[in-house]
Amino acid sequence: MSIPLFDPKELKTSVAELGETLSEILKGEAENFILRNQADAALLGKEAVEAILFVQVFAPTPVMILPSDASPAVIAAAEEILTKRSRSLQLVAQAQKENNAVVARVQKNAVRTATQITSVIVALGIKALLTGGQK
Amino acid sequence: MRPNTMLATVFFLALFLLPGCDRISGEQLGLLTAGAVAAKERASAFEIIRGGITAAEPQHAAGVQKWSAAHAEGLAAQAKGLNDLVESVRLHNALGDAARQQIALEAETAAARLDGFVKVLPYLMGAGDGTAFKAWAEDHGKALKVQAETLKALALKLQKGKPKP
Numbered sequence: 001m002s003i004p005l006f007d008p009k010e011l012k013t014s015v016a017e018l019g020e021t022l023s024e025i026l027k028g029e030a031e032n033f034i035l036r037n038q039a040d041a042a043l044l045g046k047e048a049v050e051a052i053l054f055v056q057v058f059a060p061t062p063v064m065i066l067p068s069d070a071s072p073a074v075i076a077a078a079e080e081i082l083t084k085r086s087r088s089l090q091l092v093a094q095a096q097k098e099n100n101a102v103v104a105r106v107q108k109n110a111v112r113t114a115t116q117i118t119s120v121i122v123a124l125g126i127k128a129l130l131t132g133g134q135k
Numbered sequence: 136m137r138p139n140t141m142l143a144t145v146f147f148l149a150l151f152l153l154p155g156c157d158r159i160s161g162e163q164l165g166l167l168t169a170g171a172v173a174a175k176e177r178a179s180a181f182e183i184i185r186g187g188i189t190a191a192e193p194q195h196a197a198g199v200q201k202w203s204a205a206h207a208e209g210l211a212a213q214a215k216g217l218n219d220l221v222e223s224v225r226l227h228n229a230l231g232d233a234a235r236q237q238i239a240l241e242a243e244t245a246a247a248r249l250d251g252f253v254k255v256l257p258y259l260m261g262a263g264d265g266t267a268f269k270a271w272a273e274d275h276g277k278a279l280k281v282q283a284e285t286l287k288a289l290a291l292k293l294q295k296g297k298p299k300p
Binding site: 072080090093 | 190195198201205206210213215217219220226227231232233236237243244247
C-alpha cells in the first residue's frame with residue numbers, strides 16, 4: 001500500500017474531511033484485498049472477504065464513547081458505525097459457518113493489511129489534529 | 136498397538152492440539168446461545184415499536200429517525216450474526232480465533248449500543264400512551280444490558296481460558 005501521507009495535492013487532511021478520506025482508503029484497500037484473495041473471494045463472495053478485512057480494522061479500534069450531552073445526530077452517527085460493525089461481523093459469521101478453513105486463511109491475510117490501514121488512520125488523525133482542521 | 140488404534144490416537148491428538156482452535160464448554164455454548172436469543176428478542180421488540188417512535192422535539196427529528204433506522208438494522212445484523220456463530224460453533228464443535236475475536240467485538244458493540252440507547256432515550260417519544268412507551272423503553276434498556284453483560288461474561292471467560300502462544 002502506498003499512500004502519499006504528506007502530499008497535500010493527493011490527500012485531503014482537514015478534520016472535517018477525514019471521514020471521507022478514510023472511507024475512500026477503506027474502499028480502495030478492500031478492492032485490492034479482494035483482488036489479492038481472488039480464489040477465496042470466489043468461494044466466500046466478495047462481500048464476505050471485504051467484511052473479514054473490515055473486522056480486522058475494527059478489532060483494534062475502540063468504540064466511540066458518547067458524551068452525556070450528545071445530540072441525537074451524534075448518537076445516530078455512532079449507532080451507524082456500530083451497525084457497520086454488526087453487519088461485517090454477521091457476514092463473517094455466515095461465511096465461517098459455511099467455510100471455516102477458508103475464512104481462517106483470509107483472516108490471516110487480512111491482519112497484515114488491516115495493520116497497515118490502521119497505521120494510516122492513526123497518521124491521518126495526527127496530521128489532521130496538527131493542522132487544526134486547516135486544508 | 137494396532138495400526139487402526141494408533142491412527143485414531145494420532146487423529147484425536149492432532150484435533151486437540153490444532154492451533155487456534157479449542158473445544159467449547161457447555162457453559163460457554165450456553166452463554167453464546169443466550170446472547171444470540173437475547174439479540175433476536177431485542178431486534179423483534181424494536182421492530183414492533185419502531186414505526187411509532189418520533190422525536191420529542193422537532194429539531195431532533197432527523198437525528199432520531201437516523202438513529203432508529205441504524206438501531207433496527209444493527210440489532211437485526213447482530214441477531215443474525217450471533218445465530219450464525221452458534222450454528223458454526225455447534226457444527227465444528229470448536230471455537231477458533233476468528234470466533235473468539237467475533238464474540239469480543241459483539242460484546243463491545245452490544246455495550247456501546249446500550250449506551251447509545253440510554254443517551255438517546257430522553258429525545259424519544261412513543262406513539263399513544265406515554266406510560267406504555269416508558270414501560271417498553273425500560274424493558275428494552277434492561278434487556279440490552281442483560282445481553283451486553285452475557286456477551287461480556289463469555290468474552291472474559293474465553294480470554295481467560297485462551298492458552299498463551
